[in-house]
Amino acid sequence: MRTTIFRRKAAALLAAIPLAGVAWLAASTSPASATGASTPAAVLGYLHQISGNHTISGVHNKEPLSNPSQYTAQAHALTGKWPGLWGGELGFRADDIANRQTMINQARTEWANGSLVNLTWHMCRPDVTSCEFDGGVNGSKLSDAEWQQLITSGTTLNNDYKAKLDTAVPYFQQLKDAGVPVLFRPLHEMNEGWAWWGGRSGPDGSARLYQITHDYLVSKGLTNIIWVWNVKDTDANGGSGGVAGFYPGDAYVDVASLDPWDHGFPTGDWYQALLAVAHGKPVSLAEVGTVPTPAQLASQPQWTWFMIWADYITSANSAAGLQATFGSSRVLSQGQFTIPGGGGPTPPTTPPGGSRTGAITGVGGTCVDVAGASSVNGTAVQLYDCNGTNAQVWTVGSDGTVRALGKCLDVTGQGTANGTVLQLWDCNGSGAQAWVAESDGHLRNPQSGRYLDVPGGDTANGTRLQIWDRNTNAWQLWHLPA
Template sequence: MAGAAASPAAAFPPSSRQQVIDYLSSITGSQVVSGQHNKEPASNPAQYTQVVRNITGQYPGLWGGDLMFTAADVANRQRVIDQAKMEWGNGSLVTLTWHVCPPTTGPSCNFEGGVKSRITNAQFEQVISDGTALNSAWKRRLDEAVPYLQQLKDAGVPVLFRPLHEMNETWNWWGGYGAKSARLYQITRDYLMSKGLTNLIWVWNVQDNPAGGWATYYPGSSYVDVVSLDSWYKNYPSAADYQQMLSIAGSKPIAIAEMGKVPTAAFLDSQPRWSYFMLWSEQLQGNNTNAEIQATYFAPRVLNQGELVLAGATTTPPPTGGGTPTSPRTGAITGLGGACVDVQASGTADGTAVQLYACAPGTAQTWTVNAPTGTGTIVHPHSGKCLDVAGQGTADGTRVQIWTCNGSAAQRWAYDATARTLRNPASGKCLDAAGESSANGTRLQIWTCNGKANQRWTIPAT
């Protein structure tokens, strides 16, 4: 069971795809891995997993990323791959989706009119027919991903790879063709396997649309390692959905590859064979309260980063990664004159000012310092928001506020226990009580670090 404070991550050594498949099979029926997707931009491939940490003190047991589609994101694919390596090293499983552009376009495209588009039936027939121009174009499209997937293989990172997802839907160019969509999946797997990408764990995926008949899209047992469902027509898969997935999967692991509502403990108990679930990026906070997210991450069945044990895994975290060297600390942050860091009027809105105020128990003065001996976020649990430098400013006097946690440099703080400073590395400046005052309502800001008493802070002890 996950605890309220993060335990040191159990690092994963280089591993094989079979080790992950065996692990998912081993927890089937008893436990489930928490997961979080990270959508565009590719330049910030951990923005939503950081939000999970801010709210729960835990990182997900499954990191989700995407090879993406726009020109800017395609140019930043290396950032996604680097993040995948880091997450694996920290003890999280890795899954990649690909919102892939059609073979009728170049290597990048927009979502509307690109990923979300339809090619003609005749064109689709060509894509799945060996030797045609569009079949060759599709293989060239796959070639674009090979160097990145090869890096993960070389690093010993198995990837839960979910191409051509939701193939029973028609919002995408590859879906809605029944057995022909399944044939495209077969071609994709055969081609990438011919490139030696033996680290890929093949995740087949459909959406929970009421039309049913999902087995029509199944490419066959020899092509699939994990059978997965996206739950969007309803919050959670129905009992009938669950049974339909079980009938397709047989003894293979099943998973909820996308959902917008965090699963409750009661739901997970009622459908125990799900091996992992993955929340979709912005839906995490857009469709769930902090209390709901916390309840899920602390549920008895749920496994978070550091709680997964693969055969041969070590127990010592690597020196770099998503986790912090010590557990988060929650409580008051005190400063000049013994006054406390306080959210003005216990506000929860983006932009609410942060000030000094006489210490008093309550939500306005409770903070979670996620990196007591490192660099990380400082979260106000009552609002779920982060201590933030307004406008990502770097000038002396830039005010400090709370803002929706977004992984930006404006929300990173490093604590020096000797100097007792809280420094924002992006600006190089320190958290400062304006005017060297400790009066109620004194504005907090950033200022050139100067060693004065109004820049000394005591963070929570535990």
């Protein structure tokens, strides 16, 4: 984070695209369709799908909030493309706070045009209504005693902080009512101490304030927020090895992100640190000055988006460099992916046309089975003697899902590691519920890159199924319904 305003650096997407669709994305040149209501699950499912092969372009639009898309327009003028992610700011100065509605209107427009929406908040201290950046957001420290008061429920500073969050609730609610999922990045760069909320490691530190922020806004019914946790590539507070001390926990994070201001593009250790702490969640470059080159993105392929910081578009980039990246087949801008209209949080339980229904049989002539024929979320998916019951009737859909009892075959916890077990869960369009039937009988989960597997080839009734690296064992070969 630079230390002055002027030098400072800085939906739903298709929940279940047929898996051949990833190659199609880069080739599409038609305008993105207007976007209807959608969900965070759909956006996250899409990010999982592109992780490893594509990255969405993005640009942040800082103050003034009265002109909330000026830097996006600059990117278009230089590259001929509208970024696939629009970044906005909730503001800290009084005049910008007064223009939040203008910014929210722009966010709705950008979503309707086919871009993801990202919001950042350079928040003043909890006990200050508005402030300047220098001496307000940056450089205005809390004492240790004030910090303990801040994270203690019912205290003056804690109540002040929640009151400040309340000022943003109506704007998030407007986006929720419009069906717009929001990538929200609160308390960013928390592993560095330039802002009053940062630099405090451990369970009662910056991560605790993030948890309080999450829980409070969720308690207000804001189910449209995608929670983006963020750190900077600083050597302070343990460097990349200290990142875990600032992580608020998997239940609080949907996307893990990095701002590579010290190194320009992440070093290998920072890339690996983010992947390690993310536990299989999508990762992104939440702020960059110089746009990553196509070669850099190919070398670290799991970044799902980058967001250029506002005026750095022109101060840190050449037109040729911007054009090379925005024109790369790896990079998706507005019009190169489709954001479909959605509806409720759960897709219809009836799969689209072209599906096949029947038993899935495997090693020893046994069947894939839902334990106890239960449709409760989290029910184990196991191997069992074939018996013709509904617990063994599966629909292999043309949308990439495998369904039984009105729910989907799911990799537990979005896991990607060998040995992660399978369960039945509400269909939600995530990568954990996407499957590809290969011609030789293997069934692949693209998100993890691993395959439906019987542990050790054990054919005993009740053996719980898992994902595992592809091999030639008979217990990875499946016969699907005709």
